[in-house]
Amino acid sequence: MEARLTIHTEQGMGTISKRLYGYFSEHLGRCIYEGTWVGEDSEIPNIEGIRTDVIEALRGLGIPVLRWPGGLFADTYHWRDGVGPRQERQPIVNVFWGGNAESNQFGTHEYFRLCELLGCEPYLAVNMGSGSIQEMADWIEYLTYDGDSRMTKLRRANGRENPWKLKYIGIGNEAWGGGGKMRPEYYADEFRRYACYCRSFAKEPFYKVACGPYGGDTHWTEVLLERAGDMIDGMSLHYYTQREPHRGRATGFGEDFWFDHMELAWKMDQFLTDQDRVMSRYDPRKRIGLIVDEWGTSFEQEEGTNPRFLEQQNTLLDALVACIHLNAFNEHNDRVHMANLAQTVNVIQAVLLTKGPQMIKTPTYHVMEMFRPHHQAERVAINLRSPLYAYHGHTVQALTASVSRHQSDELFVTLGNCDPYCDVWLDVEAGAPARLCEGRVLTDSIWDAHNTFEDPDRLHPVPFDQVETTESGCRILLPAKSVTALRLTLAQ
Ligand code: AHR
Numbered sequence: 386m387e388a389r390l391t392i393h394t395e396q397g398m399g400t401i402s403k404r405l406y407g408y409f410s411e412h413l414g415r416c417i418y419e420g421t422w423v424g425e426d427s428e429i430p431n432i433e434g435i436r437t438d439v440i441e442a443l444r445g446l447g448i449p450v451l452r453w454p455g456g457l458f459a460d461t462y463h464w465r466d467g468v469g470p471r472q473e474r475q476p477i478v479n480v481f482w483g484g485n486a487e488s489n490q491f492g493t494h495e496y497f498r499l500c501e502l503l504g505c506e507p508y509l510a511v512n513m514g515s516g517s518i519q520e521m522a523d524w525i526e527y528l529t530y531d532g533d534s535r536m537t538k539l540r541r542a543n544g545r546e547n548p549w550k551l552k553y554i555g556i557g558n559e560a561w562g563g564g565g566k567m568r569p570e571y572y573a574d575e576f577r578r579y580a581c582y583c584r585s586f587a588k589e590p591f592y593k594v595a596c597g598p599y600g601g602d603t604h605w606t607e608v609l610l611e612r613a614g615d616m617i618d619g620m621s622l623h624y625y626t627q628r629e630p631h632r633g634r635a636t637g638f639g640e641d642f643w644f645d646h647m648e649l650a651w652k653m654d655q656f657l658t659d660q661d662r663v664m665s666r667y668d669p670r671k672r673i674g675l676i677v678d679e680w681g682t683s684f685e686q687e688e689g690t691n692p693r694f695l696e697q698q699n700t701l702l703d704a705l706v707a708c709i710h711l712n713a714f715n716e717h718n719d720r721v722h723m724a725n726l727a728q729t730v731n732v733i734q735a736v737l738l739t740k741g742p743q744m745i746k747t748p749t750y751h752v753m754e755m756f757r758p759h760h761q762a763e764r765v766a767i768n769l770r771s772p773l774y775a776y777h778g779h780t781v782q783a784l785t786a787s788v789s790r791h792q793s794d795e796l797f798v799t800l801g802n803c804d805p806y807c808d809v810w811l812d813v814e815a816g817a818p819a820r821l822c823e824g825r826v827l828t829d830s831i832w833d834a835h836n837t838f839e840d841p842d843r844l845h846p847v848p849f850d851q852v853e854t855t856e857s858g859c860r861i862l863l864p865a866k867s868v869t870a871l872r873l874t875l876a877q
Pocket of ligand 1: 411455456457458558559679727728733
């Protein structure tokens, strides 16, 4: 089967923000507790209570931004519960996620410390659902004010002298659902009111993210932008790659499940196109960013785990889903300002799984790492002619691609082949012979191949050299169900 990737090396398409490779960590199941926070007295190696292995692994991804504390949890979170001496903090009920006690041991100071340790930007979701404007304003003052005030005295008494740096702030989460069951008209008015009092005390103004729609719902977008577009910097978009009504397990599936997930993953590209079209009616200059602050696969929970903890294995299927999403985000870099994988550790499409002191990297981790050279690189325009992957009368594009560069003569190419059976020869046309500098591929003979605590390295990227130089570029053999990352140098 033949395919062609034409790279228009002369056409730069703007920077691919590193924030397209962001993450989301919620107080949900074992994402924060156990997965990230173990406490200073834990036998698990930690830095000020935060797992050392997790810090190191996330640093390996160049994690740019971390959204916290939810999700649905954010709309039940009252920040004062999570500051002050830890032994005096009172538990609350985590009503959305299992109804168990939330100890509040991990709060504002711990989160900002985590961001410092990771070298990433914070992205706070404030409580609009069950909180108040005053509560939000107090939090902002506590975080960003430098002078003397009731809030800064409290912050200092709690051990932090200087304000933190904070730019990204989300106002409400899924306001159309668990975050208040609002109509878009009502939410737009509420957003205006909250945004009025959501002022940073630092020099740099906040980047305010309004709650946007789910998937392809453009009605919410229309109403929101018409009524509040002038006050919005970014609009969120949530979409999970999940089969309804039976989500199915992450492992042990057949081709129908594989195909469905590829089809569901490809929808993201269409949603970005559709949302951008509507946004452009109100914002033709693309000032307002689309912030895909929840995306990822969602399966039934692993056997023996709490159904509200959303724990799932992560296989080659997740790797392909991630690849399709990330290439789509890159290709929409003029509108998408940020994207946050849901979630970071132990929950939904996690990059890391933990069991006691053990930690493993999932196939999704490897994809995020393989794509890292795209961070802050210049996207290069492409045309992709791809074969179709057909299943029972339905088809999806088999290949996905994205190309960027940091230096004029070196291209970075990420490719996915979601056809589980067909290897594809891809002709790369770049206008000059292309030499492979470095290539890696993630694949396996089994579509639900995954890493386990017993076999943590079953799936990892391996060197790739299936490249032949041609007069105008190169030819690459993309294995069935694979993710490939290549650095190519063009002859001058
Ligand atoms: O990521 C899990 C949940 O999914 C989030 O809390 C919520 O925003 C979404 O519905």
